[in-house]
Amino acid sequence: xxxxxxxxxxxxxxxxxxxxxxxxxxxxxxxxxxxxxxxxxxxxxxxxxxxxxxxxxxxxxxxxxxxxxxxxxxxxxxxxxxxxxxxxxxxxxxxxxxxxxxxxxxxxxxxxxxxxxxxxxxxxxxxxxxxxxxxxxxxxxxxxxxxxxxxxxxxxxxxxxxxxxxxxxxxxxxxxxxxxxxxxxxxxxxxxxxxxxxxxxxxxxxxxx
Numbered sequence: 134x135x136x137x138x139x140x141x142x143x144x145x146x147x148x149x150x151x152x153x154x155x156x157x158x159x160x161x162x163x164x165x166x167x168x169x170x171x172x173x174x175x176x177x178x179x180x181x182x183x184x185x186x187x188x189x190x191x192x193x194x195x196x197x198x199x200x201x202x203x204x205x206x207x208x209x210x211x212x213x214x215x216x217x218x219x220x221x222x223x224x225x226x227x228x229x230x231x232x233x234x235x236x237x238x239x240x241x242x243x244x245x246x247x248x249x250x251x252x253x254x255x256x257x258x259x260x261x262x263x264x265x266x267x268x269x270x271x272x273x274x275x276x277x278x279x280x281x282x283x284x285x286x287x288x289x290x291x292x293x294x295x296x297x298x299x300x301x302x303x304x305x306x307x308x309x310x311x312x313x314x315x316x317x318x319x320x321x322x323x324x325x326x327x328x329x330x331x332x333x334x335x336x337x338x339x340x341x342x
Contacts, residue, residue, distance in 0.1 A: 140199045148196045149207075150310070156185040157306040164299070178298055179221055182230050186218045205259070206241075213237050231293035231301060234309070235286045242282035245275050270327025274320055281316050285309055 163177035175183075193211055197203050217233035220226075248255035249272070256278060257271035266274070289309070293301045 138199065138201050144199075145196070148192045148199075152185065152189040152192050153306050153310075155188055156181055157302060159184055160302050173225060175222075175225060176227065178227050178302075179225065179230075182218050182221050182227070186215055189214055209240070210237060227298065228293070232290070234293075234305060235289045238282045238286035238289065242279050242286060245279035245282065249275060249279060264321070265329035266324065267327045267329060270324045273327070274324060277320055278317075281313070285312070 160178060160181040163180060166177045166180075168175050168177075168180050189211055193203060193207060196207075213233050213236065217229050217236075220229040245255060254268070254271035254275040256275045257266070257268070289305075292304055296304075
């Protein structure tokens with residue numbers, strides 16, 4: 134995008150990671166309360182979910198205003214939050230918002246898997262400009278990340294179906310993101326031999342995309 138702009142990395146992290154943390158703090162504050170709206174009682178969890186939707190929209194609007202761009206992943210995640218947040222409120226059932234995480238991770242795993250079946254790394258298509266790496270390295274990383282997303286989707290299903298809401302909120306806010314960050318850090322460290330240096334001018338990070 135021609136008018137894309139760079140912003141302070143710390144501010145970018147606050148806009149991307151801040152909304153889930155705000156949701157967590159709001160949930161802790163009101164989790165034991167019930168609220169009546171239009172003759173219907175809602176739990177603290179559902180009210181926190183309803184508050185979370187405009188918060189993430191505002192954060193994305195600010196990010197777009199400052200950078201001039203939003204990633205497909207950010208747009209998709211925001212859509213899922215809005216869609217499942219609406220279902221949660223409409224049916225007054227917190228399970229919809231909890232299963233949202235499984236569907237998001239599952240869709241990511243499915244998309245990466247489709248690319249792998251075609252002999253391609255769609256991950257490279259998205260990230261190769263930021264992370265120069267040879268095609269073989271992208272294929273390895275894509276296979277591993279596909280498996281990671283599938284594992285997180287299954288883990289989320291097990292957690293929200295078998296554990297308390299408190300446990301799910303904590304794992305959703307901190308456990309899954311930390312697991313993903315550690316996993317990606319370890320993968321890039323392990324794939325250093327596939328990285329393209331400035332001297333490798335003719336290297337193609339993914340010739341099939």
